[in-house]
Amino acid sequence: MRGRGAARGGRGGRTPSAPWSRLKPVELDPLESMGLPSKGDNRLLDSKTQERYYTKIVERYMTFCSDAGERDELLRRFASLDLSSKKETASSKPTGNTSRDASQHAPPRPSMAAPATVPNNTKGLSDVLSALRKLREGIVASKRMDDFAIQTYLFCIRLSVLVKHPESYHPAILHLLRRIQPFHSMTTVEMSEVVGYLVLDTACRRNDLGEAFALRHRYRLKDTKVDGVLDALAHDNYVEFNRLKRRVDGHRAKLLEYAEEGMRKHVLKCFGRTYLSVDLEFLETCTGSPWARLTTENGVGWELEGGKVIIRRVKAR
Structure with a gap:
C-alpha cells in the first residue's frame, strides 16, 4: 500500500508543491480570447456567453473613454482611428491653378486601415470594434432577436459611425432593419435614429440621392434636419449644408463629412466661373475653410492681395 502511494505521489514519495514548468501562464485578453463564429469558434452562440462578452466590451470602451480624459482628447483619439482614407494618391491630386481642375476629382472611397497603422493610444478602441464583430456574428448565427440583440447592434452602429467605418455600421444597420x-x-x-443614419450614409457616402429619398419614404422618416441635408445636397447649397452640419x-x-469635400469643391467651381475677385472673409465663410487649407488641400491657385482674393484678371487689349 505504501509503495502505491509513493508511486502516485512522485519520486521519493513526495508530491510536488508547484508545477514543474517554469513558464509563466499566458494572460489572455478577454476580448481577444474569443474567436469568430465564422472561423469555427462556437462559444458566442450561447446567449449567456454573449451577454458576458458584451459586458466586457462595454467595460473596455468605458476604460478607453476614461483614459482619454478631456473631451477634446477623446475626440482626437476617435479622429485618429478614423478608418476612412482621407488622403488622395499622387494621381488624384489637383494639378491646375484654379479650383475648376480640383473639382473634377471625386472624393476618395473609404478603405480599411491596416492594423499596423492603428495608433497605440487607440488600441483599446480597435479591440472593441473587433470584439463587436465577433459578437455580431454570434448573434446572427444564433438567430437571436430580442432587446439584447438590438442593444448590441445600436452600440456597434453608433461607435462605427463615430470612427467612420462603413464596413461595420452599414451591414449592422441593414440587419437591424431587415432581420x-x-x-x-x-x-x-431608435427606429428614427437608425433610419436617419442609413439615409444620410446613402446620400453622403454613397452619393445616391435618389435611393436616400426612397429610403426616407419607405421607412416614413420624419426628421427636419435630415430633410434639410437632403435638400441642401440636391441643390448644391453648401452654405445651408455647412449650417446643418454644425446643428446635428x-x-x-x-456622416455629413463624406459629402463635405465634394460640396466645397463645387462651391469653389462656382466662384471660379462667377467672380473676378472676392473678399477673403466671404470666401472662407462660404466654403467653411480657411485660406491656407483651400490652397494646400483643395489646390486653389488664386492670388491673395490683402483681404481680397483675385480669381482671374481681365487681360488688357
Whole structure:
C-alpha cells in the first residue's frame, strides 16, 4: 500500500508543491480570447456567453473613454482611428491653378486601415470594434432577436459611425432593419435614429440621392434636419449644408463629412466661373475653410492681395 502511494505521489514519495514548468501562464485578453463564429469558434452562440462578452466590451470602451480624459482628447483619439482614407494618391491630386481642375476629382472611397497603422493610444478602441464583430456574428448565427440583440447592434452602429467605418455600421444597420425589426420592434426613437443614419450614409457616402429619398419614404422618416441635408445636397447649397452640419449631433456630423469635400469643391467651381475677385472673409465663410487649407488641400491657385482674393484678371487689349 505504501509503495502505491509513493508511486502516485512522485519520486521519493513526495508530491510536488508547484508545477514543474517554469513558464509563466499566458494572460489572455478577454476580448481577444474569443474567436469568430465564422472561423469555427462556437462559444458566442450561447446567449449567456454573449451577454458576458458584451459586458466586457462595454467595460473596455468605458476604460478607453476614461483614459482619454478631456473631451477634446477623446475626440482626437476617435479622429485618429478614423478608418476612412482621407488622403488622395499622387494621381488624384489637383494639378491646375484654379479650383475648376480640383473639382473634377471625386472624393476618395473609404478603405480599411491596416492594423499596423492603428495608433497605440487607440488600441483599446480597435479591440472593441473587433470584439463587436465577433459578437455580431454570434448573434446572427444564433438567430437571436430580442432587446439584447438590438442593444448590441445600436452600440456597434453608433461607435462605427463615430470612427467612420462603413464596413461595420452599414451591414449592422441593414440587419437591424431587415432581420430584427420585423420580429422584435425597436422604439420609435431608435427606429428614427437608425433610419436617419442609413439615409444620410446613402446620400453622403454613397452619393445616391435618389435611393436616400426612397429610403426616407419607405421607412416614413420624419426628421427636419435630415430633410434639410437632403435638400441642401440636391441643390448644391453648401452654405445651408455647412449650417446643418454644425446643428446635428456628432454621429450625423460624421456622416455629413463624406459629402463635405465634394460640396466645397463645387462651391469653389462656382466662384471660379462667377467672380473676378472676392473678399477673403466671404470666401472662407462660404466654403467653411480657411485660406491656407483651400490652397494646400483643395489646390486653389488664386492670388491673395490683402483681404481680397483675385480669381482671374481681365487681360488688357
